Amino acid sequence: MHRTGELYGHFETLEQQKESAALGMWIFLVTEVLFFGGLFLTYTINRHAFSAAFGAGSNTLDLTLGGFNTVVLIMSSLTMAMAVWSAQVGKKQLVSIFLIATVVLGTIFLGVKVIEYKQKFDHHLIPGAGFDIRYHAEHPTAADNAGKIAEEKEELEKAFAKDPDLNAHAQLYFSLYFGMTGLHALHMIVGAGLLVWLIKGSFAGRYTPKYNTPVEIVGLYWHFVDIVWIYLFPLLYLIDRHH
């Protein structure tokens, strides 16, 4: 049995029923804010203590890929909002189209993340025994621009001059990078699963002006994940770009 928006016995009105569902989602999101908040706090304390290592670590990230992903994710928030609107005004076909667009954009985001993680593995930037922040500058491939490699080397020398333990401290940066983006990506995967469930429902024409609560509250979750990225992008990618 699928719900169609009938009034349940413990609610006075349909409006109250819908508001309660949204309120429940918001309370869950409050716990999520504090959950991610702890990580942002850890990040702040360590970035303050090891600013040279965090700057050097941040500059190894690919700003083009990160910027592209930011655009993709904000776009997916727009399509999610449009899916909610489509359900509210009763355009059943548009609901499916916008939900599919959202899940496609979310998948593109995750795909780009895979490329970025792969690059970090190739450059020996995974915290652990093989970690070497100088690796890429010392082992450039044919595809690398010689001028950029020289620049990278010079920057790393300066950073090592400020902090002789840079290689150890940069691992803190990368632990946080993988922890925070990984947790964010996990939320995206959960969100994509919820979207697939919504798409199935939308094919059955389940979301109407009378009943669109699932689209609305999955939307709340999806926008929250977008907000986390809005903070992660400048904090991880843009620490020390002006040098």
Place this chain on the structure above:
Amino acid sequence: MSEHIVSPKIYVAIFLTLMAGTAITVWAAYQNFGAFNIVIALGIATFKATLVVLYFMHARYSPRRTQLVIVCSVFWLAIMLALTLADYQTREHTVGRLAPPVIFNLVRT
């Protein structure tokens, strides 16, 4: 139901503002504002997050009690950040003045 429907026009306007915010964030990161780089980056991010909450997440049109829950979440986050950072700032031995974490020294190459 007295549900408020936000029009696609507003959604697109918010989307364009968010895009502009992202562009400004990247531009500002390449300028040297000294200590203000981080302030500007976080300021723009907070502005963007506020727009998402107010319009995409319909907080502006939500009942008061939902708005109260949202404000509380920010308030509790502020307590966590402010008190913890105050502690780190005012103690003698904090991160950075201690030796690097032992585990990272053991695995260094």
